[in-house]
Amino acid sequence: MQRALVAAVVVAVATGVVGTLMVLRGMAFLGDALAHGVLPGIAAALLIGIPSVVGALAGAAVMMGGVTAVTRRTRLSSDVAIGLLFVGMLALGVVIISRSADFAGSLTDILFGEVLGVSWPQIAWQAGVAVAVVALAWALRRPLLLMAMDPDQARVAGYRVGLLEAVLLGMIAITVVASFIVVGALLVFGMLLAPAGAAALITRRIGSMMIVAAGVGVLSAYVGLLLSWYLDLAAGAMVVLTATVIFFVVLVAQELLAWRRPHPEHAS
Amino acid sequence: MTPLVECRALAVGYGGRAVVRDIDLSLDPGTWLAVIGTNGSGKSTFLKTLAGLIAPVQGAVRVAGAPPAERAAVVSYLSQSHEQGFLLPIRSRDVVRMGRWPARGLMGRLRSDDEQMVDRAMDALGIRDLADEPLGTLSGGQCQRVHLAQATCRNAQLMLLDEPTSGLDAASQERYLALMDSERARGAVIVSATHDVREARRADVVLVVAGRVVACGPPGQALTAQVLAEAFGVVIADPDGPVVIDPHHGHGHHHGPGAPHVHGHVPGHDHHGHEH
Numbered sequence: 001m002q003r004a005l006v007a008a009v010v011v012a013v014a015t016g017v018v019g020t021l022m023v024l025r026g027m028a029f030l031g032d033a034l035a036h037g038v039l040p041g042i043a044a045a046l047l048i049g050i051p052s053v054v055g056a057l058a059g060a061a062v063m064m065g066g067v068t069a070v071t072r073r074t075r076l077s078s079d080v081a082i083g084l085l086f087v088g089m090l091a092l093g094v095v096i097i098s099r100s101a102d103f104a105g106s107l108t109d110i111l112f113g114e115v116l117g118v119s120w121p122q123i124a125w126q127a128g129v130a131v132a133v134v135a136l137a138w139a140l141r142r143p144l145l146l147m148a149m150d151p152d153q154a155r156v157a158g159y160r161v162g163l164l165e166a167v168l169l170g171m172i173a174i175t176v177v178a179s180f181i182v183v184g185a186l187l188v189f190g191m192l193l194a195p196a197g198a199a200a201l202i203t204r205r206i207g208s209m210m211i212v213a214a215g216v217g218v219l220s221a222y223v224g225l226l227l228s229w230y231l232d233l234a235a236g237a238m239v240v241l242t243a244t245v246i247f248f249v250v251l252v253a254q255e256l257l258a259w260r261r262p263h264p265e266h267a268s
Numbered sequence: 269m270t271p272l273v274e275c276r277a278l279a280v281g282y283g284g285r286a287v288v289r290d291i292d293l294s295l296d297p298g299t300w301l302a303v304i305g306t307n308g309s310g311k312s313t314f315l316k317t318l319a320g321l322i323a324p325v326q327g328a329v330r331v332a333g334a335p336p337a338e339r340a341a342v343v344s345y346l347s348q349s350h351e352q353g354f355l356l357p358i359r360s361r362d363v364v365r366m367g368r369w370p371a372r373g374l375m376g377r378l379r380s381d382d383e384q385m386v387d388r389a390m391d392a393l394g395i396r397d398l399a400d401e402p403l404g405t406l407s408g409g410q411c412q413r414v415h416l417a418q419a420t421c422r423n424a425q426l427m428l429l430d431e432p433t434s435g436l437d438a439a440s441q442e443r444y445l446a447l448m449d450s451e452r453a454r455g456a457v458i459v460s461a462t463h464d465v466r467e468a469r470r471a472d473v474v475l476v477v478a479g480r481v482v483a484c485g486p487p488g489q490a491l492t493a494q495v496l497a498e499a500f501g502v503v504i505a506d507p508d509g510p511v512v513i514d515p516h517h518g519h520g521h522h523h524g525p526g527a528p529h530v531h532g533h534v535p536g537h538d539h540h541g542h543e544h
Contacts, residue, residue, distance in 0.1 A: 024356060142369045148356065149366070152347050156319050156428075157370040158340030203357045204402050 001229060004182075007118040007126060008225055008239060011179045012191065012217030014130040017137050018175040019196035019217075020210045021168060024148035029079060030067065030169075032189040033086040035176050037063025039093030039185050042110050047096060053125070053177060060173035063089060113184030113236025115225070122181055129178035133171050137210065144168065145206055182221075183236035190240035191217060198247040201254055216246055270333075271296050272425055272457045273318065277327035280310060280317040286325045287313045288477050293484060295473070297425070297455040300448055302471035302487075304462055305499055309477045311461035312348055315428045318459060319345045331426055341370065344422035346415055348430040348461075360406065360414045361399035364390055367418040382421075389421035392447045394440065408435040413443075420447065427451060429460040433467055445470055463500075465491060 022031045041059020042052045063085055070081035097110075109117075137144070143164050146154035155161050172192075179188045199212035224239030271294035279286040288310035295301055303311045316322045317329060320336030320343070331339040344367065367389070368382040378386075390396045393413040403411065412435045419427060433441050448470070451458055460471070468474050474490040476482040478499040483490040 139374060142366075142374060145358075146366060146369070149358075149363070150347055152316075152319070152321055153345065153366075155321055156340060156343055156345040200357050204359050204400075205362065206358060209357050 001116070001225070003118050003120065003123060004115045004235065005222065005225055007123045007182050008115060008221030009218050010123060010126045010130050011182045012195070012221045013214045014126070014133050014175045015179055015188070015191040016195045016199070016214030016217040017210050018133050018171050019192035020199065020206070020213045021137060021144060021148075022172055022192055023196040023200060024145070024206065025168065026148075027168075027172070028193055029082055031172050031176070031192050033067070033082040033089075034060050034063055034173055035180070035185050035188045035192075036086050036093075037089045038177055038180060039110060040089055040096055041093075042180070042185070043093045043096035047099065056177040056180065057173070059089065059093075060177060064169055064173065109184070110180070111184050111186045112234060113180065113182050113187060115182045115235045115239075118181055126178045126181075129174050133175055136167065136171055140164065140167065141206070183240055187236050187240040190243055191220075194240070194243035194247045195220065198243075198250045201247075201250050216243065220246060272332055273459070274330040275327070276329075278317070278324055278329050279326035280313045280322070281325045282313070282322065284325060288480060289326070290481055291327070291475070291484075293473070293475065295457045295459070297457060298452045299473060300452055300458040300460070300471040301473045301475060302460050302462055302468035303475045303477060304465065304468045304491075305477040305482075306463060309479060309499070311463075311477060312430050314475075314477070315345070315430050315459060315461050318426070319343060319428050321345075339426075342425040344419045344424035344427050346419040346427075346429045346432055348434075356403065358403050359399065360395065360401050360403055360410075361386065361390070363403055363414050364417045364421055367421040370422070385421045385423060386417075389417040392420065392443065392450070393417045394443055409437055409440060412436060413440060416444065416447075420451065425456060427456055427458045429458065431462060432460055433462065433464060441467075465496065 019031075022028060038056040038059040041055035041057070041062070043055070044059075045052045045055025066085045067078060067081045070076060070084070071078045074081075093110075143154055143157075143159040143161075146157055146159065147161055147164055147168075151161050154164070175192070176185075176188050179191060183191055195213040195216035196209070198216050199209045203209040203212050220243035221239050224242035225235055227233065227242070228235040228238035273293075273295040275291045275293050278291040279289040280291070281287040291314065293301070303314055305311050313322070317324055318331065318336055320331075320339065323337075329336060332342055336343065364386050365378060365382075368378050368385060372378055372382065387396070390399065393416055395410065395413050395417060398406065398410060398414070403414065406414065412432070416429070416432055419429065433444055436444060445467075448458060448460075452472075458471075460467070462468055469487045469491060471487060473485065474487050475484045476490055476495050476499045482499045483492075483495040
């Protein structure tokens, strides 16, 4: 339980920061697809006996490459490419896992997380990823924000947008890979999206949005795990559910406040 | 004086296909060039080429003696549409401050003179009182002025403004024209794309495009009734000079059929109806 809490908190920091960048850049759907793209990679890694993290990274790379290739080569928009690869990779993962009866239990772990079985070396790797993405987000905050506002502006300002885009995708991929152990490949998307979304509702600056997102993520991890422990519910799912509930509570609270106060725009 | 911008037999377009050919001009510091034409006439394509965002199809373009893509340091660019994430949490002043980032690199803090430039640009456009407002709560015209302020506080040698007056009310358009004067006075070259003849008349040089160069020269020579008829369609006479009636100007105006949009001298005309 202690390890699970540490792991969940570490992962919440990384997903809060990367989720903020993802929401700003309008890449939510791609993040979701990536989370599913890692599945066949992990399954194949289990099958041939290499570390699952290596397989997950390979799966994420295939997913990214596939989306880029389909978008560039065809006139289909990226959501078609993402949607297609998204279900394709998920199906492939399930097919690989079904190849061996031994993995029936692993399927649930991969899809929904095995936070209570997380080991200290895994936590160390997650912490490394969290530190790396926070450092990158800090160092590249200006070009990343300009790019979120308008990629052409970033280009004219002299930043290499193609490279930045690749770095951002890499940050999302590695965060997904580091997080799936805690909340599972299907649910990691919720940790990327819900805290960042809740933070976007109540902050006025990008920096505070990241901090609040990480905070909401940590709170969700803590509350979710405690609830799952005492009520004997699925751990990863409870964490994501808590984050989602926080988002909606913030949304409703904000609507109520706006309804009670006259809106400043109407005053002028 | 060495020209800041030089175009020689320049053809601009996408994927090797030219939208406008045979652009020949050179712009000295302190010059305002207005590029005028209908939607799809190649105005934005020309500006993007000057910004180094797309490569020329043919011919040569030089900004301060080098290809535009190598001259990011001296260029500011206001794009036509301002993409915004659905809930980008950012204050107006922070958007304007982004204009000073290229001067300070990845990590460098903005200095007090940077902040003064931000203040000046916001004052010039009358948006100082909106500084703490989140960008998402602003009207279209206010938002446009925030982006204009960002492009201005760059203090660039070459300012590329794609439809800068879109959404601006009469008072804001006057502020914009005053700003253009002060920017020219400090030696900046301004290239603005517009479909507003009245705005173009205030420039030093006008380039009229309609899939090709229809005319290029001082406003008095370039903005004749004949040229405008060729570029826009119908033109009516007016004491201030010819005015355009543009039948194929599709910007979502709420005019009934048979009431085409009149560009030119209508005071206080609000293009998009966003301004308070």
